[in-house]
Amino acid sequence: MARDELLGGLAERARRLRRERGITLAALARRSGLSARFLSQVEAGRGNPSVRSLVALASGLDTTPAFLLGGAARAAGPPRVIALLGLRGAGKSTIGRRLARRLRLPFVELDRRVEEAAGLTLAELFSLHDEEYYRRLEHDVLEALLAEGRAMVLATGGGLVASPETFRLLRDRTLTVWLRARPEDHWNRVVQQGDRRPMADHPEAMRELTRLLVAREPLYSQAAHTIDTSGRDAEQVAEFLVERLAPRLGRDDAGPEPRSTRSSGSSRQAKRRPPAAD
Secondary structure, eight states: OOHHHHHHHHHHHHHHHHHHTTOOHHHHHHHHSOOHHHHHHHHTTOOOOOHHHHHHHHHHTTSOHHHHHHHHHHHTSOOSEEEEEOSTTSSHHHHHHHHHHHHTOOEEEHHHHHHHHHTSOHHHHHHHSOHHHHHHHHHHHHHHHHHTOOOEEEEOOTTGGGSHHHHHHHHHHSEEEEEEOOHHHHHHHHHHTTOOTTTTTOTTHHHHHHHHHHHHHHHHTTSSEEEEOTTOOHHHHHHHHHHHHGGGGTOTTOOOOOGGGSOTTHHHHTTSOOOOBO
16 A cells, blocks of 8 residues: 555544544543644644554554554445444334345344344343343444444444444444434334334333433434434435445445335435435
Protein backbone atom coordinates (compact mmCIF):
# COMPACT_ATOMS: atom_id res chain seq x y z
CA MET A 1 0.00 0.00 0.00
CA ALA A 2 1.30 3.49 -0.93
CA ARG A 3 2.31 5.76 1.93
CA ASP A 4 -0.30 8.42 1.09
CA GLU A 5 -3.05 5.82 0.88
CA LEU A 6 -2.07 4.33 4.23
CA LEU A 7 -1.94 7.73 5.96
CA GLY A 8 -5.22 8.74 4.33
CA GLY A 9 -6.91 5.60 5.57
CA LEU A 10 -5.46 6.08 9.04
CA ALA A 11 -6.71 9.67 9.06
CA GLU A 12 -10.23 8.63 8.10
CA ARG A 13 -10.43 5.88 10.71
CA ALA A 14 -8.95 8.00 13.52
CA ARG A 15 -11.25 10.91 12.71
CA ARG A 16 -14.34 8.70 12.55
CA LEU A 17 -13.59 6.85 15.76
CA ARG A 18 -12.97 10.10 17.63
CA ARG A 19 -16.28 11.55 16.47
CA GLU A 20 -18.19 8.36 17.19
CA ARG A 21 -16.85 8.35 20.73
CA GLY A 22 -17.70 12.02 21.19
CA ILE A 23 -14.08 12.99 21.96
CA THR A 24 -12.77 16.45 21.10
CA LEU A 25 -9.25 16.93 19.77
CA ALA A 26 -8.29 18.58 23.05
CA ALA A 27 -9.65 15.64 25.04
CA LEU A 28 -7.88 13.15 22.78
CA ALA A 29 -4.64 15.09 23.26
CA ARG A 30 -5.00 14.74 27.03
CA ARG A 31 -5.86 11.05 26.80
CA SER A 32 -3.04 10.16 24.41
CA GLY A 33 -0.32 12.55 25.52
CA LEU A 34 0.01 13.78 21.93
CA SER A 35 -0.34 17.42 20.93
CA ALA A 36 -3.63 18.64 19.46
CA ARG A 37 -1.66 20.07 16.52
CA PHE A 38 -0.12 16.69 15.73
CA LEU A 39 -3.52 14.98 16.03
CA SER A 40 -4.97 17.51 13.61
CA GLN A 41 -2.21 16.64 11.15
CA VAL A 42 -2.91 12.93 11.55
CA GLU A 43 -6.64 13.44 10.89
CA ALA A 44 -5.79 15.51 7.82
CA GLY A 45 -3.61 12.73 6.44
CA ARG A 46 -0.43 14.78 6.83
CA GLY A 47 0.85 13.26 10.06
CA ASN A 48 3.28 10.36 9.99
CA PRO A 49 3.12 8.88 13.50
CA SER A 50 5.91 6.81 14.93
CA VAL A 51 5.10 3.42 16.41
CA ARG A 52 5.03 4.98 19.87
CA SER A 53 2.68 7.75 18.74
CA LEU A 54 0.43 5.24 16.99
CA VAL A 55 0.17 3.22 20.21
CA ALA A 56 -0.68 6.39 22.15
CA LEU A 57 -3.29 7.40 19.57
CA ALA A 58 -4.91 3.96 19.62
CA SER A 59 -5.01 4.01 23.43
CA GLY A 60 -6.69 7.41 23.41
CA LEU A 61 -9.34 6.11 21.00
CA ASP A 62 -9.91 2.87 22.96
CA THR A 63 -8.74 0.70 20.07
CA THR A 64 -5.52 -0.98 18.93
CA PRO A 65 -2.73 0.10 16.54
CA ALA A 66 -3.39 -3.00 14.46
CA PHE A 67 -7.01 -2.05 14.05
CA LEU A 68 -6.19 1.54 13.13
CA LEU A 69 -3.80 0.37 10.43
CA GLY A 70 -5.89 -2.61 9.36
CA GLY A 71 -9.01 -0.51 9.38
CA ALA A 72 -7.24 2.12 7.35
CA ALA A 73 -6.21 -0.52 4.85
CA ARG A 74 -9.80 -1.70 4.64
CA ALA A 75 -11.24 1.80 4.43
CA ALA A 76 -10.81 1.92 0.65
CA GLY A 77 -12.83 -1.28 0.35
CA PRO A 78 -16.60 -1.35 0.82
CA PRO A 79 -18.22 -2.58 4.04
CA ARG A 80 -19.54 -6.11 3.72
CA VAL A 81 -22.22 -6.14 6.40
CA ILE A 82 -25.20 -3.78 6.84
CA ALA A 83 -26.30 -3.80 10.49
CA LEU A 84 -29.76 -2.47 11.31
CA LEU A 85 -30.27 -0.83 14.71
CA GLY A 86 -33.34 0.23 16.63
CA LEU A 87 -35.75 -0.67 19.37
CA ARG A 88 -38.24 -3.47 18.96
CA GLY A 89 -40.79 -2.39 16.39
CA ALA A 90 -38.31 -0.34 14.38
CA GLY A 91 -38.82 -2.65 11.39
CA LYS A 92 -35.40 -4.32 11.45
CA SER A 93 -36.69 -7.75 10.45
CA THR A 94 -39.30 -6.62 7.92
CA ILE A 95 -37.10 -4.02 6.25
CA GLY A 96 -34.01 -6.18 6.63
CA ARG A 97 -35.51 -9.08 4.68
CA ARG A 98 -36.60 -6.81 1.84
CA LEU A 99 -33.25 -5.06 1.76
CA ALA A 100 -31.40 -8.38 1.70
CA ARG A 101 -33.47 -9.59 -1.26
CA ARG A 102 -32.75 -6.46 -3.23
CA LEU A 103 -29.03 -6.60 -2.50
CA ARG A 104 -29.00 -10.39 -3.06
CA LEU A 105 -27.49 -10.94 0.38
CA PRO A 106 -28.42 -13.33 3.19
CA PHE A 107 -30.49 -11.91 6.04
CA VAL A 108 -29.42 -12.79 9.59
CA GLU A 109 -31.08 -11.97 12.92
CA LEU A 110 -28.53 -11.77 15.70
CA ASP A 111 -31.06 -12.79 18.37
CA ARG A 112 -31.78 -16.03 16.48
CA ARG A 113 -28.06 -16.79 16.40
CA VAL A 114 -27.89 -16.15 20.15
CA GLU A 115 -30.76 -18.59 20.69
CA GLU A 116 -28.98 -21.21 18.59
CA ALA A 117 -25.77 -20.75 20.57
CA ALA A 118 -27.59 -21.00 23.91
CA GLY A 119 -29.93 -23.80 22.86
CA LEU A 120 -32.71 -21.71 24.43
CA THR A 121 -35.29 -19.17 23.36
CA LEU A 122 -34.66 -15.63 24.51
CA ALA A 123 -37.47 -15.95 27.04
CA GLU A 124 -35.92 -19.11 28.45
CA LEU A 125 -32.45 -17.58 28.40
CA PHE A 126 -33.54 -14.58 30.46
CA SER A 127 -35.51 -16.73 32.87
CA LEU A 128 -32.46 -18.91 33.60
CA HIS A 129 -29.67 -16.32 33.38
CA ASP A 130 -29.20 -12.61 34.01
CA GLU A 131 -28.78 -9.91 31.38
CA GLU A 132 -25.01 -9.84 31.84
CA TYR A 133 -24.84 -13.47 30.70
CA TYR A 134 -26.94 -12.63 27.66
CA ARG A 135 -24.76 -9.64 26.75
CA ARG A 136 -21.57 -11.74 26.94
CA LEU A 137 -23.14 -14.37 24.72
CA GLU A 138 -24.39 -11.70 22.31
CA HIS A 139 -20.87 -10.29 21.97
CA ASP A 140 -19.32 -13.71 21.38
CA VAL A 141 -21.95 -14.62 18.79
CA LEU A 142 -21.49 -11.32 16.95
CA GLU A 143 -17.72 -11.70 16.94
CA ALA A 144 -17.98 -15.23 15.54
CA LEU A 145 -20.52 -14.13 12.93
CA LEU A 146 -18.34 -11.29 11.67
CA ALA A 147 -15.31 -13.59 11.63
CA GLU A 148 -17.08 -15.63 8.94
CA GLY A 149 -16.29 -12.77 6.54
CA ARG A 150 -19.63 -13.05 4.75
CA ALA A 151 -21.61 -10.16 3.30
CA MET A 152 -25.08 -9.95 4.87
CA VAL A 153 -27.87 -7.77 6.20
CA LEU A 154 -27.88 -8.13 9.98
CA ALA A 155 -30.76 -7.25 12.32
CA THR A 156 -29.42 -6.57 15.81
CA GLY A 157 -31.12 -6.69 19.19
CA GLY A 158 -32.57 -3.43 20.45
CA GLY A 159 -30.35 -3.33 23.52
CA LEU A 160 -27.03 -4.08 21.82
CA VAL A 161 -26.09 -0.40 21.79
CA ALA A 162 -26.09 -0.40 25.61
CA SER A 163 -23.06 -2.75 25.60
CA PRO A 164 -20.10 -0.45 24.76
CA GLU A 165 -17.68 -3.17 23.67
CA THR A 166 -20.23 -4.96 21.50
CA PHE A 167 -21.50 -1.73 19.94
CA ARG A 168 -17.93 -0.66 19.21
CA LEU A 169 -17.29 -3.98 17.48
CA LEU A 170 -20.42 -3.51 15.40
CA ARG A 171 -19.54 0.05 14.38
CA ASP A 172 -15.97 -0.89 13.53
CA ARG A 173 -16.82 -3.92 11.43
CA THR A 174 -20.16 -3.09 9.77
CA LEU A 175 -22.09 -0.33 8.06
CA THR A 176 -24.60 0.63 10.76
CA VAL A 177 -28.07 2.03 10.04
CA TRP A 178 -30.47 3.28 12.70
CA LEU A 179 -34.11 2.76 11.72
CA ARG A 180 -35.56 5.70 13.63
CA ALA A 181 -39.25 5.87 14.47
CA ARG A 182 -41.59 7.59 16.89
CA PRO A 183 -42.58 5.75 20.10
CA GLU A 184 -46.14 5.24 18.85
CA ASP A 185 -44.80 3.65 15.65
CA HIS A 186 -42.72 1.17 17.64
CA TRP A 187 -45.76 0.36 19.74
CA ASN A 188 -48.23 -0.02 16.86
CA ARG A 189 -45.91 -2.21 14.80
CA VAL A 190 -45.42 -4.67 17.65
CA VAL A 191 -49.18 -4.84 18.29
CA GLN A 192 -49.92 -5.24 14.57
CA GLN A 193 -47.66 -8.28 14.59
CA GLY A 194 -50.11 -9.85 17.05
CA ASP A 195 -47.92 -9.36 20.10
CA ARG A 196 -49.93 -7.72 22.88
CA ARG A 197 -47.33 -8.39 25.57
CA PRO A 198 -46.32 -4.72 25.75
CA MET A 199 -49.72 -3.95 27.32
CA ALA A 200 -50.07 -7.02 29.54
CA ASP A 201 -49.68 -6.08 33.21
CA HIS A 202 -47.77 -2.95 32.21
CA PRO A 203 -50.03 0.12 32.46
CA GLU A 204 -47.00 2.39 32.08
CA ALA A 205 -45.58 0.46 29.11
CA MET A 206 -45.95 3.29 26.58
CA ARG A 207 -44.30 5.77 28.94
CA GLU A 208 -41.47 3.31 29.58
CA LEU A 209 -41.01 2.78 25.84
CA THR A 210 -40.74 6.54 25.31
CA ARG A 211 -38.25 6.87 28.16
CA LEU A 212 -36.12 4.03 26.77
CA LEU A 213 -36.11 5.51 23.27
CA VAL A 214 -35.03 8.92 24.59
CA ALA A 215 -32.29 7.34 26.71
CA ARG A 216 -30.88 5.31 23.81
CA GLU A 217 -31.17 7.95 21.12
CA PRO A 218 -27.61 9.27 21.70
CA LEU A 219 -26.33 5.73 21.20
CA TYR A 220 -28.41 4.91 18.13
CA SER A 221 -27.40 8.24 16.59
CA GLN A 222 -23.80 7.01 16.45
CA ALA A 223 -24.79 4.80 13.51
CA ALA A 224 -23.23 5.68 10.17
CA HIS A 225 -26.70 6.32 8.70
CA THR A 226 -30.06 7.27 10.19
CA ILE A 227 -33.29 6.60 8.30
CA ASP A 228 -36.60 7.96 9.57
CA THR A 229 -39.17 5.19 9.02
CA SER A 230 -42.20 6.89 10.60
CA GLY A 231 -45.10 6.98 8.18
CA ARG A 232 -43.17 4.89 5.63
CA ASP A 233 -43.81 1.34 4.55
CA ALA A 234 -41.11 -1.33 4.53
CA GLU A 235 -40.94 -1.55 0.73
CA GLN A 236 -40.27 2.15 0.33
CA VAL A 237 -37.60 2.22 3.05
CA ALA A 238 -35.87 -0.83 1.59
CA GLU A 239 -35.77 0.70 -1.88
CA PHE A 240 -34.35 3.93 -0.48
CA LEU A 241 -31.70 2.00 1.44
CA VAL A 242 -30.65 0.16 -1.71
CA GLU A 243 -30.02 3.47 -3.45
CA ARG A 244 -28.20 4.86 -0.42
CA LEU A 245 -26.09 1.85 0.56
CA ALA A 246 -25.45 -0.23 -2.56
CA PRO A 247 -22.57 2.01 -3.72
CA ARG A 248 -20.93 1.60 -0.29
CA LEU A 249 -21.10 -2.16 -0.79
CA GLY A 250 -19.63 -2.00 -4.27
CA ARG A 251 -22.79 -3.59 -5.63
CA ASP A 252 -23.75 -1.91 -8.88
CA ASP A 253 -25.83 -4.97 -9.73
CA ALA A 254 -28.25 -4.46 -6.84
CA GLY A 255 -31.81 -3.94 -7.92
CA PRO A 256 -35.42 -4.94 -7.39
CA GLU A 257 -36.17 -8.42 -6.16
CA PRO A 258 -37.55 -10.90 -8.73
CA ARG A 259 -40.86 -9.68 -10.15
CA SER A 260 -42.81 -12.65 -8.81
CA THR A 261 -42.06 -11.65 -5.23
CA ARG A 262 -42.85 -7.94 -5.51
CA SER A 263 -46.13 -6.47 -4.37
CA SER A 264 -48.49 -4.99 -6.93
CA GLY A 265 -48.22 -1.57 -5.30
CA SER A 266 -44.46 -1.26 -5.58
CA SER A 267 -44.58 0.94 -8.68
CA ARG A 268 -46.81 3.42 -6.86
CA GLN A 269 -44.55 3.37 -3.83
CA ALA A 270 -41.54 4.33 -5.93
CA LYS A 271 -43.21 7.63 -6.79
CA ARG A 272 -43.58 8.69 -3.18
CA ARG A 273 -41.25 11.01 -1.35
CA PRO A 274 -38.21 9.05 -0.08
CA PRO A 275 -37.62 8.65 3.66
CA ALA A 276 -35.80 11.41 5.45
CA ALA A 277 -32.21 10.53 6.24
CA ASP A 278 -29.45 12.04 8.32
